[in-house]
Amino acid sequence: xxxxxxxxxxxxxxxxxxxxxxxxxxxxxxxxxxxxxxxxxxxxxxxxxxxxxxxxxxxxxxxxxxxxxxxxxxxxxxxxxxxxxxxxxxxxxxxxxxxxxxxxxxxxxxxxxxxxxxxxxxxxxxxxxxxxxxxxxxxxxxxxxxxxxxxxxxxxxxxxxxxxxxxxxxxxxxxxxxxxxxxxxxxxxxxxxxxxxxxxxxxxxxxxxxxxxxxxxxxxxxxxxxxxxxxxxxxxxxxxxxxxxxxxxxxxxxxxxxxxxxxxxxxxxxxxxxxxxxxxxxxxxxxxxxxxxxxxxxxxxxxxxxxxxxxxxxxxxxxxxxxxxxxxxxxxxxxxxxxxxxxxxxxxxxxxxxxxxxxxxxxxxxxxxxxxxxxxxxxxxxxxxxxxxxxxxxxxxxxxxxxxxxxxxxxxxxxxxxxxxxxxxxxxxxxxxxxxxxxxxxxxxxxxxxxxxxxxxxxxxxxxxxxxxxxxxxxxxxxxxxxxxxxxxxxxxxxxxxxxxxxxxxxxxxxxxxxxxxxxxxxxxxxxxxxxxxxxxxxxxxxxxxxxxxxxxxxxxxxxxxxxxxxxxxxxxxxxxxxxxxxxxxxxxxxxxxxxxxxxxxxxxxxxxxxxxxxxxxxxxxxxxxxxxxxxxxxxxxxxxxxxxxxxxxxxxxxxxxxxxxxxxxxxxxxxxxxxxxxxxxxxxxxxxxxxxxxxxxxxxxxxxxxxxxxxxxxxxxxxxxxxxxxxxxxxxxxxxxxxxxxxxxxxxxxxxxxxxxxxxxxxxx
Amino acid sequence: xxxxxxxxxxxxxxxxxxxxxxxxxxxxxxxxxxxxxxxxxxxxxxxxxxxxxxxxxxxxxxxxxxxxxxxxxxxxxxxxxxxxxxxxxxxxxxxxxxxxxxxxxxxxxxxxxxxxxxxxxxxxxxxxxxxxxxxxxxxxxxxxxxxxxxxxxxxxx
Numbered sequence: 069x070x071x072x073x074x075x076x077x078x079x080x081x082x083x084x085x086x087x088x089x090x091x092x093x094x095x096x097x098x099x100x101x102x103x104x105x106x107x108x109x110x111x112x113x114x115x116x117x118x119x120x121x122x123x124x125x126x127x128x129x130x131x132x133x134x135x136x137x138x139x140x141x142x143x144x145x146x147x148x149x150x151x152x153x154x155x156x157x158x159x160x161x162x163x164x165x166x167x168x169x170x171x172x173x174x175x176x177x178x179x180x181x182x183x184x185x186x187x188x189x190x191x192x193x194x195x196x197x198x199x200x201x202x203x204x205x206x207x208x209x210x211x212x213x214x215x216x217x218x219x220x221x222x223x224x225x226x227x228x229x230x231x232x233x234x235x236x237x238x239x240x241x242x243x244x245x246x247x248x249x250x251x252x253x254x255x256x257x258x259x260x261x262x263x264x265x266x267x268x269x270x271x272x273x274x275x276x277x278x279x280x281x282x283x284x285x286x287x288x289x290x291x292x293x294x295x296x297x298x299x300x301x302x303x304x305x306x307x308x309x310x311x312x313x314x315x316x317x318x319x320x321x322x323x324x325x326x327x328x329x330x331x332x333x334x335x336x337x338x339x340x341x342x343x344x345x346x347x348x349x350x351x352x353x354x355x356x357x358x359x360x361x362x363x364x365x366x367x368x369x370x371x372x373x374x375x376x377x378x379x380x381x382x383x384x385x386x387x388x389x390x391x392x393x394x395x396x397x398x399x400x401x402x403x404x405x406x407x408x409x410x411x412x413x414x415x416x417x418x419x420x421x422x423x424x425x426x427x428x429x430x431x432x433x434x435x436x437x438x439x440x441x442x443x444x445x446x447x448x449x450x451x452x453x454x455x456x457x458x459x460x461x462x463x464x465x466x467x468x469x470x471x472x473x474x475x476x477x478x479x480x481x482x483x484x485x486x487x488x489x490x491x492x493x494x495x496x497x498x499x500x501x502x503x504x505x506x507x508x509x510x511x512x513x514x515x516x517x518x519x520x521x522x523x524x525x526x527x528x529x530x531x532x533x534x535x536x537x538x539x540x541x542x543x544x545x546x547x548x549x550x551x552x553x554x555x556x557x558x559x560x561x562x563x564x565x566x567x568x569x570x571x572x573x574x575x576x577x578x579x580x581x582x583x584x585x586x587x588x589x590x591x592x593x594x595x596x597x598x599x600x601x602x603x604x605x606x607x608x609x610x611x612x613x614x615x616x617x618x619x620x621x622x623x624x625x626x627x628x629x630x631x632x633x634x635x636x637x638x639x640x641x642x643x644x645x646x647x648x649x650x651x652x653x654x655x656x657x658x659x660x661x662x663x664x665x666x667x668x669x670x671x672x673x674x675x676x677x678x679x680x681x682x683x684x685x686x687x688x689x690x691x692x693x694x695x696x697x698x699x700x701x702x703x704x705x706x707x708x709x710x711x712x713x714x715x716x717x718x719x720x721x722x723x724x725x726x727x728x729x730x731x732x733x734x735x736x737x738x739x740x741x742x743x744x745x746x747x748x749x750x751x752x753x754x755x756x757x758x759x760x761x762x763x764x765x766x767x768x769x770x771x772x773x774x775x776x777x778x779x780x781x782x783x784x785x786x787x788x789x790x791x792x793x794x795x796x797x798x799x800x801x802x803x804x805x806x807x808x809x810x811x812x813x814x815x816x817x818x819x820x821x822x823x824x825x826x827x828x829x830x831x832x833x834x
Numbered sequence: 835x836x837x838x839x840x841x842x843x844x845x846x847x848x849x850x851x852x853x854x855x856x857x858x859x860x861x862x863x864x865x866x867x868x869x870x871x872x873x874x875x876x877x878x879x880x881x882x883x884x885x886x887x888x889x890x891x892x893x894x895x896x897x898x899x900x901x902x903x904x905x906x907x908x909x910x911x912x913x914x915x916x917x918x919x920x921x922x923x924x925x926x927x928x929x930x931x932x933x934x935x936x937x938x939x940x941x942x943x944x945x946x947x948x949x950x951x952x953x954x955x956x957x958x959x960x961x962x963x964x965x966x967x968x969x970x971x972x973x974x975x976x977x978x979x980x981x982x983x984x985x986x987x988x989x990x991x
Binding site: 078080081083084085086087088089090091092093094096097252253254255256257306307308309310311340341542543544545716717719720722723724725726727728749750751755756757758759761764 | 863868869870871872873874875876877879880882909910911913914920924925927928929930931933934935936937938939940943961962963965966967968969970971972973974975976977978979
């Protein structure tokens with residue numbers, strides 16, 4: 069594949085010129101004639117009865133066009149995967165983000181003023197905020213009709229015989245690890261505009277990452293609202309960040325529809341930053357008990373994990389993250405015996421959703437921290453233990469994942485070399501090194517019945533190409549990667565490719581920008597369509613040139629014969645010849661690619677992805693014993709990506725994921741007190757800034773995945789998966805303390821250092 | 835009570851009727867419909883709304899519009915050359931992969947421009963200090979810093 073012209077190159081991002089000039093239209097920037105502005109009143113308490121709700125004064129405010137409450141939601145409509153979430157809550161509130169009333173007004177200012185005029189009387193009820201407390205017998209129920217705070221979800225994976233393996237293990241370690249609530253921090257806040265036409269067909273201007281699934285959600289909602297059979301069109305604006313936050317539909321979108329129905333005007337919602345913090349759905353906190361063992365040679369014998377996840381008051385995709393956690397639990401390194409049980413628990417906290425990595429970072433933090441403990445107990449270098457158990461091509465994992473390409477060992481070698489692992493490990497001088505690995509889906513993920521994506525390609529008379537794809541651009545660069553793939557196959561300059569990816573009326577179906585699947589799935593879909601159209605064009609060109617199609621090639625928009633370089637025909641001529649003739653045609657092709665991966669069976673086994681992405685992160689830290697501050701001196705992120713379609717964009721995913729991971733490891737946490745977010749702003753929520761960027765190397769390891777487009781695998785999520793345990797392990801190497809609950813703040817490090825000093829003194833005294 | 839103010843916006847004299855309570859950001863976006871300057875938080879912590887006023891980078895979401903009287907304001911829309919050519923910083927952001935979702939980009943470029951206009955050869959630490967008030971969740975800042983470096987001490991600003 070050495071003669072590639074576009075794939076594998078540093079091609080600049082297609083939408084970058086628009087974005088650097090301020091010309092891209094985000095939902096914030098969009099105005100529609102006659103549009104009204106919406107606002108939401110949220111509950112004052114995390115758990116309360118609503119005794120009185122009076123909207124009269126708000127309704128009377130000039131400029132207010134509608135005020136709605138739970139009474140205005142038809143047919144007791146509820147949304148979410150458990151259908152436990154009404155868009156407006158009546159009678160009882162279960163979290164401080166509960167929507168209890170909404171207004172539409174002629175300006176955002178009037179909408180905000182109207183919310184102030186709504187009178188609510190509450191009777192506060194005792195809430196339950198700790199998932200462990202919520203699991204206890206007799207705990208107050210968040211949803212009485214559910215009879216229990218523990219969600220009825222079947223998260224249990226058994227492979228082999230853990231109990232037998234425990235007995236046969238030479239070394240066993242057990243511990244408990246905790247992770248915190250963190251949020252996406254998209255720079256563009258959430259928002260939408262709902263507009264109904266005269267026949268009540270809905271156009272939703274949206275930020276969604278899942279246009280086809282959101283379309284389905286809204287169709288269901290319209291049916292519940294008495295508008296069965298109406299059409300829904302989703303037009304995506306430029307999306308100001310996703311990271312999983314837009315993988316579900318939210319109350320404000322249904323409220324916008326209801327207000328649009330009531331006012332017969334388009335209604336716009338834009339979240340304030342404060343709302344973005346407390347009223348969107350973050351990554352949930354977790355409590356994980358883990359045991360792992362190995363034999364006397366350091367071969368892993370078993371892994372047992374038990375997890376409790378805070379679901380919050382309602383149910384979104386957060387409750388399904390254990391399905392993805394199973395992947396590292398069963399298949400990160402070779403472990404023959406696995407037992408995993410997870411419980412998701414209702415509380416009166418915010419409710420959890422998908423966030424980059426989808427449970428994988430929580431699980432990997434426990435696995436990789438515990439693995440270092442096991443290495444110490446077995447008297448092995450942590451690298452040595454990992455290397456001996458590393459995944460390899462051709463492996464069938466206990467969860468029945470068929471590993472195709474796998475560059476874990478190569479990634480490990482890069483980390484060891486670039487970090488000077490052997491020179492720096494175990495010096496105990498306040499500096500230390502740590503590593504951690506990852507596995508993630510790299511070839512789609514069959515979490516729904518379909519994991520497909522469609523592409524339509526059409527060509528005009530001048531050789532310009534329109535690519536209509538279901539794939540969503542959330543900044544990650546799918547638009548550019550797809551353009552590269554099509555340009556490569558068709559032999560046309562990349563500037564001749566126009567990607568249309570934001571309108572369900574014209575774009576084919578796609579399951580969404582999730583599971584690091586766009587390059588692989590949408591890429592394969594685009595590849596298939598491009599090959600079809602190439603074949604059509606070469607057949608016509610061959611006729612015109614008196615050549616066999618197999619002897620023809622296309623470069624830079626010109627068809628030429630490989631046998632006789634003199635024989636060539638510009639594509640534009642081929643296109644016009646076939647168009648402007650009796651019985652003429654235009655070149656168009658479509659291709660729907662649904663990867664040959666498997667849904668899990670009832671035991672949660674099956675080949676979830678066509679290929680798996682691997683990576684190893686290594687970090688050198690310096691810990692200040694006086695302050696507990698952790699400084700990252702060197703960060704190596706080595707990733708098996710199959711093939712880098714665009715190395716520059718790919719590195720951007722690694723850098724971006726890596727720093728998000730550093731934030732997760734060292735600083736970010738949503739602080740809740742009795743269900744109320746105390747630090748819902750950028751002053752108090754410590755998202756990393758440019759000053760937090762350590763010296764970092766993104767290392768691309770190419771393994772040429774046969775099923776991937778030009779050999780590529782997914783890379784959207786992996787960058788943050790192993791970051792936190794790599795750092796925790798480095799801190800342990802530096803100063804001998806292990807922090808088991810994220811984030812690793814200076815306070816926790818200092819406390820651990822003090823406890824260690826006391827314990828050491830005690831020991832030497834005794 | 836509206837008041838008329840006069841200021842220079844992207845090298846053009848503008849007279850605008852304003853409410854004294856408005857911010858510069860509000861006037862840019864809602865009155866003048868220059869949508870390139872973004873609001874990411876509304877309280878001066880994310881930098882998405884950064885513009886340049888008399889050579890200094892400023893969070894326009896906190897800047898009272900009356901303060902703009904007689905001043906020179908540059909927004910992202912004012913950076914391109916009359917020929918349509920991108921400003922070297924804009925071009926560098928494109929070339930180096932410094933743009934992902936793009937919501938922070940305008941503010942980031944304006945902060946960088948203010949830095950380079952004042953300090954022709956900033957160090958990497960200068961650059962990091964300068965954009966520490968501009969949050970980006972997508973890029974991890976690495977390629978943004980690279981982009982600014984390629985212009986710093988090099989191209990035209």
